Amino acid sequence: MNILVPVKRVVDANVRVRVAANGSIDTTGLKMSLNPFDECAVEKALQLRETGSAAKVTAITCGTPASQDVLRTALAMGADDAVLIDTSAATATLDSLAVARLLHAHMTSRDYGLVLCGKQAIDGDIGGVAAMLAALLDWPQALNASELTADGNGWAVTCGDDTGTATWRLEGAAVVSADLRLADPRRVTLPSIVKAKQKPLASVDAATLAVELAPQAHIVKLSDPPVRQAGIKVADTSALIAELAGRHVFDQTGLSA
Template sequence: MTIRILVPVKRVVDPNVRVRLNAAGAIDTAGLKMSLNPFDECALEKALQLKEAGVAAHVTVLTCGLPTHQDVLRTALAMGADDAVLIDTGAATSTLDSLAVARLIAAHMSDADYGLVLCGKQAIDGDIGGVAAMLAALLGWPQALNASALDAVEGGWRVVCGDDAGTSTWQLDGPAVISADLRLAEPRRVTLPSIVKAKQKPLAVREAGAIGASLAAQSSVIALSDPPVREAGVKVEGIGALLDALAAQRVFEAAGA
């Protein structure tokens, strides 16, 4: 099996950076370090492993956003991706939702022959996790979400998916959309020589308007706020006092015990 893999990625605030709201009630990203979404990074690593195993012949990374978002594409190229695509969404970038991104990716795929879309299960900024499922629906492809293991089998893929209820194993036939959990693969380190080589790899820029996909948002953020300040804890003298305190908070009833 020698297929082309598409890995959609997103540029997010670095997970080690604390975000704050500005006076307008929006996240202030000025001066903050931006990086490749960790879930997408794991998806890319798995795609590269499939290529190294001879399952795939080519790995393309894609992001939707502004020209400044090319930095995460260069990081992905330094990891080992063969080429990259930036879909420039211009002024619509700030209002892009999951469906608009899925539409853009699906429209882009109409011009290329991919056998697998492998992406992160969610982005750490919005935590919505809707792009993979929406893209699969638009393409009419089978999907497997929250994948923690992925292997190529005859004519398709065997995927182990997990959620709060446990794990399940699926076999998908033919082209598929799979979203990666953090357990799917451990991202490799990016070395200085690979960063230099990445500058020579192709990075194409496509205008969103020329693709023809609708960028109209179907959802919007009503408001953002900081989480409430955590209240001080309570010290108890022994097990009996602890049980009484838990009973007073009705902890066991809330847990269904």
């Protein structure tokens, strides 16, 4: 059984981005990295291979040739091979549906038993690719997975949300999106980086997949978050409650100060 791990190239999580005067984010000169959620997905896929639950791990991304760096990172972690779907000029406007369609087109002639990706990318925070791809494939899905194990001919997946956690059993091939708790990514060493350069990395022109890439979602506005106001110190609990009451914190809770 082979695992496909879609990954994305994003601005490094430690870099603080700014919205330019024209309402866009200029990534020129910024450090780019493998999306942290996807990194956890790669790690879990490798663990499944190492325990004998999978035979092969393939990393894939949609973007320009510059995105090969995150594929090399996945290869350095231990992925067997990688695929770049080169979307050239359309890359800047790719939305979740377009990416899901490209992945689906790639998978039609290949045999995968599991798609394991990050639950969201830290740039857009949309988290729509996994669910959309599952719908296109007509496969069962589990989102925000914190645990994943092989279970017979399927998968046991523990997923979390605002109400708690639930464990699901998915029959057969499935799509799973990874939370950060799913796996702790291994360190990439210099020898593994050197070996990664020898591993196969295929490039596919998106035009050959005959997929509609026109975006269905559009960014209306980008803006920096409001500046955080300075805090205050209070003398005791009574002063704290009085300050909160003065700011009407309890108005919508039904509590009385």
